[in-house]
Amino acid sequence: MKSRNNNYTNQTPNQKPLSQRRLKTKPTLTLLVILLIGNILWFISWMIPDAKQQDGEDEIVATIDEKEITRQDWMAAMESRYGKETLQTLVNEAVMEKAAKEYDIEVSDEEIDLEIALMRSAQDKTDTTIQELNDEELRQKVRAQLILEKVLTKDVVIDAQQIADYYEDNQSLYNIPTTYRTSIIIVESEKDAKSVKKELKEGSDFTVLARERSLDATSASLGGDIGFITKSQKNIDTSIPKAVLNLKADDISDPFVMNDGRYGIVYVKEVNKGKSFTYEEVKGQIERVLSLEQLPTSITPEAFWKEFNATWFYGES
Numbered sequence: 001m002k003s004r005n006n007n008y009t010n011q012t013p014n015q016k017p018l019s020q021r022r023l024k025t026k027p028t029l030t031l032l033v034i035l036l037i038g039n040i041l042w043f044i045s046w047m048i049p050d051a052k053q054q055d056g057e058d059e060i061v062a063t064i065d066e067k068e069i070t071r072q073d074w075m076a077a078m079e080s081r082y083g084k085e086t087l088q089t090l091v092n093e094a095v096m097e098k099a100a101k102e103y104d105i106e107v108s109d110e111e112i113d114l115e116i117a118l119m120r121s122a123q124d125k126t127d128t129t130i131q132e133l134n135d136e137e138l139r140q141k142v143r144a145q146l147i148l149e150k151v152l153t154k155d156v157v158i159d160a161q162q163i164a165d166y167y168e169d170n171q172s173l174y175n176i177p178t179t180y181r182t183s184i185i186i187v188e189s190e191k192d193a194k195s196v197k198k199e200l201k202e203g204s205d206f207t208v209l210a211r212e213r214s215l216d217a218t219s220a221s222l223g224g225d226i227g228f229i230t231k232s233q234k235n236i237d238t239s240i241p242k243a244v245l246n247l248k249a250d251d252i253s254d255p256f257v258m259n260d261g262r263y264g265i266v267y268v269k270e271v272n273k274g275k276s277f278t279y280e281e282v283k284g285q286i287e288r289v290l291s292l293e294q295l296p297t298s299i300t301p302e303a304f305w306k307e308f309n310a311t312w313f314y315g316e317s
Helices: 004-009 018-047 051-055 071-102 109-121 135-152 160-169 190-201 206-213 239-244 279-294
Strands: 060-064 067-070 179-187 225-229 263-272
Touching: 060 071, 067 071, 071 135, 109 135, 109 225, 109 279, 135 279, 160 279, 179 190, 179 206, 179 239, 190 206, 190 263, 225 239, 239 263
Parallel strands: none
Antiparallel strands: 060 067, 179 225, 179 263
C-alpha cells in the first residue's frame, strides 16, 4: 500500500496538482456559502416579521371604495361598543369562582342542565340570550349565576314543607317538553319561499340566506335563530311549531303559510327530548328560589368585587 505522502506527491500524468484543484473549487464553495447565508437570512426574516406585521395593526380587514379599515380600527370599535360589557362578564365569572372556593360551594353539571332546560322551556321571544351564546358560554353564565344565588342564600333556612308544597303547585314547570332549536326565514310570497328553498337545496347556507332574505329583522340579525321552541309555544306564530314537529335535527321544512299570510321556512339545528324532573332532582333549585324571595333586594356579582380585590380597566368600583 502506498503511503499518504505518496498519494499527494506521486501524480499520474492526467492528475492536476492539488493547489490547482483547490483554485478551481474555490468559486463554487464561495457561491454555496453565499446561497446558504441568503437562505438563513430569508428564514430569519420570515420567522421574525417587522413590528407592524407582527402586531397586525396595519392589516387591512375591509375596503369601501378607497377607504380602508385596519385591524386596529376594527379592534378599537369592538372594544368601544362591547369591551366594557365583555370584560365585566369575565370579571364577574372570575369573582364568582373565587366566591365558590371561599364559601365551599359546588355547582354540579346536573344543576346546570336543569337551569338550562328551564330556560329553554320558558324562553321569552324577546330574550336572545340563548341564541347569542354558544353552549360553553351559556353553561359558564349559568354556573356563575348559580354560584351567586348559592352565596346569597347560604344562610337562609326554608321549611321542608314549603319546598314540597311548591313542587306540588308547580309540577308543570318541571315537566319539560321536547324543545327544538329553530331558525326561520320569513318571506312575502310563495314564489319567494320556493326561491329560497331552491337555493337551500343547491347548497346555500341557511344562516346566510336568513340574513339576506328574511323579513323578520330580529331573527335575521341572528342568522334566523329564534331559540328553542315547543309544540305548545304561545308567543310565536302557531304555524311555526306545527312545521317543526315533523322535523329531526338538521332538517329543513318545506315552505308553509303563516298566520299573517307570509311564508316561512324553518331549520331545526337541535332537538332536546322532553323530561320530567322528580322532586329529589329539583328540591335544591326550589329551596334556592324560595330563599331568594326572602332577600330584600336583588344583588349582582359586582357586590363581591371589593371582597375579592377585583379591579379593572375602567377604574370603577
